[in-house]
Amino acid sequence: MLSAEGVTLRFGGVTALSDVSIQVRADEMLAIIGPNGAGKSSLLNVLSGFYRPQEGRITYQGLDILGRPVHQIASDGVVRTFQGTHLFPHMTVLDNILIGRHARMRGGLAQAFVYFPWTRNEEARHREIAENIVEFLEIENIRHQPVGALGYGLRKRVDLGRALAMEPRVLVMDEPMAGMNTEEKEDLARFIIDVREARRIPVVLVEHDMGVVMDLADRVAVLDFGRKIADGTPAQVQADPAVIQAYLGAPA
Ligand SMILES: Nc1ncnc2c1ncn2[C@@H]1O[C@H](COP(=O)(O)OP(=O)(O)OP(=O)(O)O)[C@@H](O)[C@H]1O
Numbered sequence: 001m002l003s004a005e006g007v008t009l010r011f012g013g014v015t016a017l018s019d020v021s022i023q024v025r026a027d028e029m030l031a032i033i034g035p036n037g038a039g040k041s042s043l044l045n046v047l048s049g050f051y052r053p054q055e056g057r058i059t060y061q062g063l064d065i066l067g068r069p070v071h072q073i074a075s076d077g078v079v080r081t082f083q084g085t086h087l088f089p090h091m092t093v094l095d096n097i098l099i100g101r102h103a104r105m106r107g108g109l110a111q112a113f114v115y116f117p118w119t120r121n122e123e124a125r126h127r128e129i130a131e132n133i134v135e136f137l138e139i140e141n142i143r144h145q146p147v148g149a150l151g152y153g154l155r156k157r158v159d160l161g162r163a164l165a166m167e168p169r170v171l172v173m174d175e176p177m178a179g180m181n182t183e184e185k186e187d188l189a190r191f192i193i194d195v196r197e198a199r200r201i202p203v204v205l206v207e208h209d210m211g212v213v214m215d216l217a218d219r220v221a222v223l224d225f226g227r228k229i230a231d232g233t234p235a236q237v238q239a240d241p242a243v244i245q246a247y248l249g250a251p252a
Contacts, residue, residue, distance in 0.1 A: 001026045001202055002047060002078060002170050007056030009042055009226075016042040017053065018226040024170060029196060030204045031213045031234075034223035035246060040206040041083070041174055043223065047204070048080040048172050049073035060170075077169030083178060085159045089148030093158050096147050097133055100165025101126040133161045136198070137191060153184030160191060164199075171195065173205040177212055185209065189216055214238065222246065 002024040009017040017039045024030055024047070032040050045051040046058060049070040058066050065073055074080075087096045134143050137157050142150065147158055156176060163171060176192070177185045189212060196203055207213050213220060213234065220237040222230040224246040230237050237243055 002060050002204075003058070004043070004047060004053075005057045005059070007043075007046055007053045007058070009039075009046055009051060009053040015226050017046065017223075020056075020223070020226070020228050022047075022221055022228065022231070024202050024204055025219075026202055027196070027200055028202050028218045029192075029216055030202065031217035031220045032204065032206045032223065033208070033210070033213055033220060033237075037225075038223040038246075039226040040223055042226075044080060044172055044174050044204070044206060048078050050080075074166060077167065078172065079163050079166045079168035079170070080172035081159055081163050081174060081176060083175050085147075085152075085155045087147045087155060087159055087162065090146055092144050092146055093139055093150075093161075094127075094130055094134060094143045096158055097130045097161040097165050098126060100162035101130065130161075130165060133164050136164075136194070137161050151184075153180055153187060156180070156184075156188055157191065160188070160195070164195065168199075169201055171201055171203045173203065175206050175208065177207060177209060185212060192216065 003022065005021045007017050007020045008015065020039070020043060022043070032043060034040050042051060046053050049058075049065060049068060052067060057064060060073070060076065060078060088099065134140055137160065139154065139157060139161070142154065147155055150158070160176070177188055180188065192203060193216070195201070217234055220230075220232065220234050221228055222237055222240075222243050229242045229246060230240045232240070
């Protein structure tokens with residue numbers, strides 16, 4: 001579905017990724033883990049077109065997408081969320097989700113909020129899709145509240161809604177649960193599982209919480225100092241001496 005082959009990414013003298021190959025298979029939950037600075041966010045940025053590696057290939061549905069504009073990669077279906085939230089705090093939940101429809105709007109974003117007669121039908125269709133997402137994420141009761149007034153857990157849920165509005169074919173999430181309490185993590189995990197069941201799309205996520213990773217992921221790839229050191233089921237990876245060494249710094 002989406003893959004990196006032999007990817008090397010450097011920032012000046014820093015090698016963030018070194019000859020990394022990874023494949024995201026259809027309908028799987030792939031977790032990317034590793035110690036701080038291991039290159040996890042860099043790998044997500046490369047897979048979603050935000051960073052262009054100096055070496056290697058990125059393919060999506062069999063096509064080389066290296067160098068394609070990032071908005072085009074997103075509208076082709078590789079949709080990512082970022083650490084924290086990228087929402088408009090003064091706008092309502094529903095309007096923030098509608099922003100996610102931007103890539104799918106023929107009339108452009110401005111027209112979505114202005115009632116030109118010729119855009120009314122399209123506007124109604126986008127609103128219906130946004131309302132369905134609101135229902136799916138069980139945030140009907142806050143749909144007209146400004147996002148800035150919400151707690152972090154709910155804001156992350158709205159952020160997921162905005163990503164869903166973009167109709168992802170691959171959903172890429174950078175530490176979706178960072179900064180959440182246990183209850184918020186459980187809620188978001190449930191919705192991520194629901195998304196996979198409802199949309200049958202692969203999800204790639206970077207996550208620090210090993211409990212979450214072991215519960216959610218079908219497969220885990222481990223990065224350390226920009227290299228992929230393991231790739232397997234959660235149980236395989238957990239028992240891998242190289243992984244244990246990377247995390248604990250113990251001698252091999
Ligand atoms: N835009 C950038 N400019 C310069 N160096 C960068 C940039 N982005 C990442 N790096 C460097 O690349 C390396 C990998 O960083 P990256 O953020 O991908 O790691 P990470 O595994 O996501 O870390 P964390 O778990 O702390 O978020 C680090 O040494 C980092 O300092």
